Amino acid sequence: MDYEKILSKAAVKMRPSGIRKFFDLVAEMPECISLGVGEPDFQTPWDIRDAAIHSLELGRTKYTANAGLKELRIEIGNWLKRKYDLNYSQDEILVTVGGSEAIDLALRALVEPGDEVIIPEPCYVSYDPITTALMGVPVPISTKPENDFRVTAEEIRNAITEKTKILVLSYPNNPTGAALRDQDMQEIAEVLQGTDIVVLSDEIYSELTYGYQYRSIASYPGMRERTIVINGFSKTFSMTGWRLGYAAGPKPLIGIMTKIHQSCIMAAPTTSQYAAITALRDCDDDVEEMRKQYDLRRQYCVRKLNEMGLKTFEPHGAFYVFPDIRSSGMSSDAFCERLLAEKKVAIIPGTAFGASGEGFARISYAYSIDHLREAMKRIKEFLDELREEK
Amino acid sequence: MDAMKLLQMLSEDPRATVTDLADILGEQEEQVAAEIDSLEKNKIICGYHTVINWDKTNIDHVDAYIGVSAKPERGKGYDKIAERIARFPEVSSLYLTSGTSEFLVSINAKTMREVADFVGEKLAPIDGVTATVTMFVLKKYKVNGVTMEMEAEIEDDRLPVSA
Structure with a gap:
């Protein structure tokens, strides 16, 4: 059979995940020290796990409503209000299988062939391929190191055409750790007012911010009606394996996303949904404790990397630092491959998250401080040996 | 700092x-x-202790908690009597608590007999002590935040690289 001929052209064209190649390299070196993960190291807080176990004991093992448990949606609404002063009723909220399903649904609800989706890069790897699969056109914006990888209103204005359907905003950002400031958001909101552009605001790292209070783009004047807020439980509550996220937005958008969700997923996992109610109600202290630990590690990594000569800006969100490796004279790929081969430390080339990540690498600090210290020691050795070569 | x-x-x-x-x-x-x-x-750091599961060694070890009922002294409350109890080296911790007895004393000893002797010969005769209830520890599940005799939680089973 000629599979080439029968496969969907759009699916074949989807950009493969940039981390795949590195994943394969690292898989062959199980003894290496990895700084390559995109998920928290903490266990899910016990109260959340206990709530899941309790729901199973009670026999809560059936489908929930398509949009998710009403009780959970109300609790999500309360949480968004309490944390970010956002107002969403339970019928403006859809519970999904991770934030990633919500991203997929938002794009599918809106993108028609030829529609343009503006994607500030470097960024999480799924916006571009899903857009391609829908025969939409990804329009990357290369964010600049001199702006600490924050997208600017000016860059967005220049990228907008009459075909622009969606602007993806993904801050705090994976892989850079960049976070938009109040003024950035204000200016972006002004650019979008009066257009028909919808913002896909991926806020999955909203609770992991350092030194400033997070604010959602949806809370700026004129933005609520054009924003799909996407968030989830994976990063905030250390619940990646539970596969639970959500989207909140205007009813017509959430409604059509729910229709797609109905057909392909039915409903998010029931056990995870019950656990999530406890997460939102009772786990502020656990989240704060984890955030403090991340903050300590963040400061440690930024300091160490700068001391050893890799210029690293201070990231204000997520759990990544994004050092500038250009002083090594190598490409991101070459740098990361040599570091892995020579010092058995795995970090991810910035290019895995978009072409504008060239010259940079993503280091995750979702690891114990002892693990980070050993890794930093080895990176320093690597750099010292590089300098001797020269 | x-x-x-x-x-x-x-x-x-x-x-x-x-x-x-x-x-x-x-x-x-x-x-x-x-x-x-x-x-x-400033006694903010009061000591550095090691959590040991003595049950896994061949050293004889018995822990007991003793509820001690006591009468307060005029003008001094419970402090004087607490001091008298606390000075015994056998006592590893001492708390004034609410509930059926006034003090909760913990003892680390080698044998049950040693605990019984301590209670009978030293603790119970103290002026003001009116009754004692001794509870021997049979099995330890968690000590100072460390779980024991339980299946350990998985340390790190994340994929080494993820987006």
């Missing part, structure tokens, strides 16, 4: 060296050492 951060780190790992702590906090070693000194002098 952030003393709270330092305390947090020492509470998690009392064996962390001054060099380790200074490196992690980005401080000078001398400053960290001085801060620890001051925390110790």
Whole structure:
């Protein structure tokens, strides 16, 4: 059979995940020290796990409503209000299988062939391929190191055409750790007012911010009606394996996303949904404790990397630092491959998250401080040996 | 220096060296050492203890909790009697509590007989002590935040690389 001929052209064209190649390299070196993960190291807080176990004991093992448990949606609404002063009723909220399903649904609800989706890069790897699969056109914006990888209103204005359907905003950002400031958001909101552009605001790292209070783009004047807020439980509550996220937005958008969700997923996992109610109600202290630990590690990594000569800006969100490796004279790929081969430390080339990540690498600090210290020691050795070569 | 951060780190790992702590906090070693000194002098850090599961050794070891009922003394309350109890080296911790008895005493000894002797010959005869209830520890599940005799939680089973 000629599979080439029968496969969907759009699916074949989807950009493969940039981390795949590195994943394969690292898989062959199980003894290496990895700084390559995109998920928290903490266990899910016990109260959340206990709530899941309790729901199973009670026999809560059936489908929930398509949009998710009403009780959970109300609790999500309360949480968004309490944390970010956002107002969403339970019928403006859809519970999904991770934030990633919500991203997929938002794009599918809106993108028609030829529609343009503006994607500030470097960024999480799924916006571009899903857009391609829908025969939409990804329009990357290369964010600049001199702006600490924050997208600017000016860059967005220049990228907008009459075909622009969606602007993806993904801050705090994976892989850079960049976070938009109040003024950035204000200016972006002004650019979008009066257009028909919808913002896909991926806020999955909203609770992991350092030194400033997070604010959602949806809370700026004129933005609520054009924003799909996407968030989830994976990063905030250390619940990646539970596969639970959500989207909140205007009813017509959430409604059509729910229709797609109905057909392909039915409903998010029931056990995870019950656990999530406890997460939102009772786990502020656990989240704060984890955030403090991340903050300590963040400061440690930024300091160490700068001391050893890799210029690293201070990231204000997520759990990544994004050092500038250009002083090594190598490409991101070459740098990361040599570091892995020579010092058995795995970090991810910035290019895995978009072409504008060239010259940079993503280091995750979702690891114990002892693990980070050993890794930093080895990176320093690597750099010292590089300098001797020269 | 952030003393709270330092305390947090020492509470998690009392064996962390001054060099380790200074490196992690980005401080000078001398400053960290001085801060620890001051925390110790002010009795904010009161000791560094090791959690040992003696059941896994061949050393005889018995732990007991003793509820001690006592009458307060005029003008002194319970402090005087507490001091008398606390001075015995056999007593590893002593609390004034609410509930059916006034004090909760914990004892680490070698044999049950040793505990019985301590209660009968030293604790119960103290002026003001009116009754004791001795509870021997049969099995330990969690001590100072450390679980024992339980299946350990998985340490790190994440994929080494993920987006």
